[in-house]
Amino acid sequence: MQASDIAASGPAAFQKSRLEAARPRYGERVIYYLLAACAAVSVVTTTAIVISLLIPSLEFFGEVSPADFFFGTDWSPTFEPASFGVLPIVVGTLSVTFWSLLFAIPIGLGAAIYLSEYAGRRTRKVVKPILEVLAGVPTVAFGFFALAVITPAVQSVWPGFLGDGPGIFNVLAGGLAIGLLIVPIIASVSEDAMTAVPGGLREGAYAMGATKMKVATRVVFPAALSGIVASIILAASRAIGETMVVLLAVGNTPNLTFNPTEAIQAMTAFIATVATGDIGTGTITYKTVFAVALLLFAMTLVMNLLSIRLVRKYREVYE
Amino acid sequence: MSDQFDPRSARARIAVAGAKSVTAGVLSDQPRKDVVRNTLFASVLFFAIAIALVALAWLVTDALIEGAPRLNADLFTNSSSSLPLDAGLKGAIIGTAWIMAFVALFIVPIGIGAALFLEEYANKESRLARAVEVNIQNLAAVPSIIYGLLGLAFIARGPLDLGFVVLTASITLALLVLPIVILVAREAIRSVPPSIREGSLALGATQWQTIRRQVLPAAIPGIATGVILALSRAIGETAPLLPLGAATFLTTDPSGPFSSFTAMPLVIFNWVKQPQEEFQVLAAAGIIVLILMVVVMNSFAIYLRNRFEQRW
Numbered sequence: 001m002q003a004s005d006i007a008a009s010g011p012a013a014f015q016k017s018r019l020e021a022a023r024p025r026y027g028e029r030v031i032y033y034l035l036a037a038c039a040a041v042s043v044v045t046t047t048a049i050v051i052s053l054l055i056p057s058l059e060f061f062g063e064v065s066p067a068d069f070f071f072g073t074d075w076s077p078t079f080e081p082a083s084f085g086v087l088p089i090v091v092g093t094l095s096v097t098f099w100s101l102l103f104a105i106p107i108g109l110g111a112a113i114y115l116s117e118y119a120g121r122r123t124r125k126v127v128k129p130i131l132e133v134l135a136g137v138p139t140v141a142f143g144f145f146a147l148a149v150i151t152p153a154v155q156s157v158w159p160g161f162l163g164d165g166p167g168i169f170n171v172l173a174g175g176l177a178i179g180l181l182i183v184p185i186i187a188s189v190s191e192d193a194m195t196a197v198p199g200g201l202r203e204g205a206y207a208m209g210a211t212k213m214k215v216a217t218r219v220v221f222p223a224a225l226s227g228i229v230a231s232i233i234l235a236a237s238r239a240i241g242e243t244m245v246v247l248l249a250v251g252n253t254p255n256l257t258f259n260p261t262e263a264i265q266a267m268t269a270f271i272a273t274v275a276t277g278d279i280g281t282g283t284i285t286y287k288t289v290f291a292v293a294l295l296l297f298a299m300t301l302v303m304n305l306l307s308i309r310l311v312r313k314y315r316e317v318y319e
Numbered sequence: 320m321s322d323q324f325d326p327r328s329a330r331a332r333i334a335v336a337g338a339k340s341v342t343a344g345v346l347s348d349q350p351r352k353d354v355v356r357n358t359l360f361a362s363v364l365f366f367a368i369a370i371a372l373v374a375l376a377w378l379v380t381d382a383l384i385e386g387a388p389r390l391n392a393d394l395f396t397n398s399s400s401s402l403p404l405d406a407g408l409k410g411a412i413i414g415t416a417w418i419m420a421f422v423a424l425f426i427v428p429i430g431i432g433a434a435l436f437l438e439e440y441a442n443k444e445s446r447l448a449r450a451v452e453v454n455i456q457n458l459a460a461v462p463s464i465i466y467g468l469l470g471l472a473f474i475a476r477g478p479l480d481l482g483f484v485v486l487t488a489s490i491t492l493a494l495l496v497l498p499i500v501i502l503v504a505r506e507a508i509r510s511v512p513p514s515i516r517e518g519s520l521a522l523g524a525t526q527w528q529t530i531r532r533q534v535l536p537a538a539i540p541g542i543a544t545g546v547i548l549a550l551s552r553a554i555g556e557t558a559p560l561l562p563l564g565a566a567t568f569l570t571t572d573p574s575g576p577f578s579s580f581t582a583m584p585l586v587i588f589n590w591v592k593q594p595q596e597e598f599q600v601l602a603a604a605g606i607i608v609l610i611l612m613v614v615v616m617n618s619f620a621i622y623l624r625n626r627f628e629q630r631w
């Protein structure tokens with residue numbers, strides 16, 4: 001609100017001329033535009049991302065037909081003869097994401113319900129910061145953990161009747177490590193949504209004779225559902241975009257399979273492997289990298305927008 | 320939210336559905352079975368948290384045990400080398416320090432400026448402001464490797480054409496973590512009550528004077544929390560640096576914004592990829608150093624947030 005607005009709306013409105021600034025505040029205008037420029041940086045960033053991905057991608061689709069790209073099942077863009085069927089690496093990414101969610105959803109939601117409904121103030125004060133630290137551990141550490149700990153552990157407990165155990169690089173270990181990485185996202189966003197459920201709903205259920213478990217599962221959980229779904233979508237988007245773990249633990253061989261014990265190549269791993277500093281601008285390899293990145297960006301964009309909308313929904317209902 | 324009970328509202332529907340299922344449950348179940356079930360449920364929930372915490376502890380202890388032989392002064396005084404026993408983190412730490420210095424230089428003014436504009440100046444009801452807000456939330460969730468490609472196409476080459484230097488890495492990482500600073504800083508600015516601003520304006524202060532002398536000082540702890548969280552995120556990021564032509568073996572240590580660069584997570588990543596067992600030990604030691612830095616920064620941020628959290 002401007003100072004002059006207050007003057008104009010106040011009881012002494014007739015004195016307006018005396019309450020106005022004695023001289024024009026040019027400095028205030030300069031500051032306004034400086035701050036607006038700062039806010040514009042985020043818009044410029046998005047525009048730059050879209051442009052930088054779109055131009056090489058359009059050139060790519062001038063050389064490779066979209067049908068071959070989206071529905072082809074052979075991914076060997078850097079070999080001769082090159083083949084640009086993106087399905088193997090998309091399936092690779094999705095299967096890593098599937099295993100990570102399978103691990104992270106029960107753990108994250110369990111943690112969220114415990115923290116919001118069961119834990120005392122003291123426990124919450126200790127556990128929440130630890131989960132935040134978990135969220136801050138660099139992903140390269142999770143990649144190392146998957147390679148050095150999870151894979152050997154899974155190999156040693158692998159039951160023979162399930163077929164061959166996982167190799168050095170496998171989807172399962174990477175999925176579990178990424179799952180661990182996204183647990184804090186699911187836990188903290190869901191916990192926020194559950195805490196936002198008004199106490200009146202809980203108290204009403206208790207007054208009807210409900211047990212704590214019934215309140216948690218039949219009142220709080222459905223009431224917080226949009227926030228919970230948002231947290232899962234956000235976590236999935238993070239898992240799809242995760243690079244270091246797949247690069248270190250899941251391998252780098254395009255492989256159209258749903259078998260979690262095999263090595264695959266994920267979209268991010270392809271980008272990170274091929275887009276190094278010495279990649280030649282304008283070559284087909286360069287364009288391929290940006291086409292894959294555009295697909296990755298589109299996938300995560302849809303998920304992020306959905307999740308943002310769902311979070312807004314529960315905020316509108318309860319706050 | 321009005322006090323009027325609207326049976327069609329989402330809130331009422333949820334309340335009614337919850338009450339229905341709870342009543343049905345109470346009428347049908349025997350209480351004894353409930354006790355068992357409740358205890359079981361609570362233990363399952365506790366188990367979920369325990370798994371997450373144990374896995375984190377396992378990650379740290381494993382790296383600690385494996386890296387212990389190399390966690391000594393040599394780790395910090397040796398630079399990169401192809402011989403695992405001579406290799407160390409010195410160049411990488413210097414590189415990371417240069418990169419982080421410039422990241423901070425970018426994100427502090429731009430992040431605070433953007434947050435101030437969005438909270439204090441922009442009309443929050445306007446479509447543009449809402450679009451900018453969604454845009455920032457989305458940017459916070461864009462995969463980090465995509466920022467690396469932006470850095471490659473627009474900063475290292477293309478319009479800015481800086482080459483593969485420290486400054487390129489700093490700008491890329493700054494863009495990556497800027498949404499974190501803006502989101503946290505906005506929260507901090509929003510929690511300063513309007514009465515403070517109105518009091519200041521009523522005394523004849525201009526809008527900027529009000530922001531500079533009243534709003535900013537009150538919001539500084541929250542803003543600092545955001546900046547530290549952002550820096551700790553930037554320090555551990557590897558993926559966006561991969562397309563930026565970082566050298567994993569530098570003959571000379573990075574010495575300024577326009578020298579070629581390397582960074583701690585990159586060097587560690589490269590060690591993990593090496594086949595020799597000695598490099599794995601080195602990588603584990605490096606991971607401990609990196610985790611320690613991040614944990615110290617995050618703990619400080621959380622401490623700041625809790626210590627200076629003001630209830631107005």
